[in-house]
Amino acid sequence: MKRRRFLETIGAMALGVGAAPCTLWGRWSGGPSLRSQVSKNWTWVHGGSERSSAEWRSDFARIKRAGIDAVLVSGGETALLSDAAHAEGLEFHRWVWVLNRNGDGWARENHPEWFTVNRNGESTLDHPPYVDYYRWVCPTREPVREYLRGVFDEIASDQNVDGVHLDYIRHSDVILPIGLWDKYDLVQDQEYPEFDYCYCDVCRETFRELSGSDPLELPDPTRDPEWKQFRYDSITGLVSGLADVVHARGKPITAAVFPTPDMARLMVHQDWDAWPLDAVFPMIYHSFYLEDVSWVESATREGVAALPAQRPLYSGLYLPSLTPDELAQAVRVAREGGSAGVALFEMGGLSDDHLVELRAVSGR
Numbered sequence: 001m002k003r004r005r006f007l008e009t010i011g012a013m014a015l016g017v018g019a020a021p022c023t024l025w026g027r028w029s030g031g032p033s034l035r036s037q038v039s040k041n042w043t044w045v046h047g048g049s050e051r052s053s054a055e056w057r058s059d060f061a062r063i064k065r066a067g068i069d070a071v072l073v074s075g076g077e078t079a080l081l082s083d084a085a086h087a088e089g090l091e092f093h094r095w096v097w098v099l100n101r102n103g104d105g106w107a108r109e110n111h112p113e114w115f116t117v118n119r120n121g122e123s124t125l126d127h128p129p130y131v132d133y134y135r136w137v138c139p140t141r142e143p144v145r146e147y148l149r150g151v152f153d154e155i156a157s158d159q160n161v162d163g164v165h166l167d168y169i170r171h172s173d174v175i176l177p178i179g180l181w182d183k184y185d186l187v188q189d190q191e192y193p194e195f196d197y198c199y200c201d202v203c204r205e206t207f208r209e210l211s212g213s214d215p216l217e218l219p220d221p222t223r224d225p226e227w228k229q230f231r232y233d234s235i236t237g238l239v240s241g242l243a244d245v246v247h248a249r250g251k252p253i254t255a256a257v258f259p260t261p262d263m264a265r266l267m268v269h270q271d272w273d274a275w276p277l278d279a280v281f282p283m284i285y286h287s288f289y290l291e292d293v294s295w296v297e298s299a300t301r302e303g304v305a306a307l308p309a310q311r312p313l314y315s316g317l318y319l320p321s322l323t324p325d326e327l328a329q330a331v332r333v334a335r336e337g338g339s340a341g342v343a344l345f346e347m348g349g350l351s352d353d354h355l356v357e358l359r360a361v362s363g364r
């Protein structure tokens with residue numbers, strides 16, 4: 001399938017979605033904000049590797065000189081990484097997987113019922129789709145929400161942490177990016193039951209109480225606006241609770257999301273323009289969608305237009321698909337599209353030539 005046809009196809013599917021999402025922005029007030037930043041650049045960092053404090057400082061100094069202002073760090077020792085980032089003048093945000101709990105041995109062992117179930121009745125715990133690490137918990141379940149609020153409260157209460165960054169805050173892909181279809185030998189021109197979540201007992205019962213229907217008995221669950229909205233609201237409700245606990249600690253909360261609001265709703269049930277976050281980081285990874293670099297501008301523009309005024313959007317860029325020249329082009333077109341800066345995936349992919357271009361285009 002050619003790329004234009006992919007976007008046309010998912011655009012047509014999105015038209016069946018129904019009512020526009022309502023914003024939850026008004027549900028919290030105050031708290032820290034990233035709005036004052038005019039332009040700011042970020043990078044994701046895999047912090048789990050065994051490096052000394054001096055080695056991290058060296059890495060962080062290198063990216064700071066090139067125009068990076070903040071790091072989003074997964075794994076590793078919080079105090080060691082945070083001290084190194086702060087010493088080099090970088091903000092330190094914790095990057096955390098939320099609904100994909102493959103690495104959560106406690107949840108897997110103690111709460112197998114928490115894991116999402118597809119339209120064929122298979123749990124991601126026993127039948128992870130696509131890849132072996134796709135094991136997801138259900139955001140509709142209150143015990144899951146309570147557990148995750150506790151996880152994020154603990155992270156946000158750490159004085160070394162400047163902010164919290166959500167990842168995998170979505171359902172498993174019902175439609176994969178077209179650039180990955182060949183890899184998995186798939187053609188996802190509709191929502192197939194083995195990839196469609198969540199039909200667990202709690203989701204079915206909660207939806208039945210709201211609508212009078214069991215989602216499994218809908219004439220076509222893939223095109224039912226109420227059932228789609230239910231799943232958007234389920235994730236949005238979880239995000240809202242996480243935002244409350246992080247804001248109560250006086251910290252900002254942000255998230256990595258799919259490239260545009262329409263694509264996010266259709267592919268992974270993310271209604272991210274309705275989420276009460278301090279900033280969003282759409283992963284505008286053009287190569288995943290067989291697009292060229294210029295697409296970064298239009299995707300950025302769509303996201304900015306959907307968000308409340310002044311809420312920052314940082315365009316996520318995929319370094320393995322960008323030469324140094326193309327990185328500079330992507331930063332420029334993201335800016336044209338209204339971004340507040342860029343976020344690069346990830347630090348290990350930044351060559352010296354990338355950094356030269358980034359510094360020049362960032363005016364640092």
Ligand SMILES: [Zn+2]
Pocket residue numbers: 116117138139140141198199200201202203204
């Ligand atoms: Zn469920």
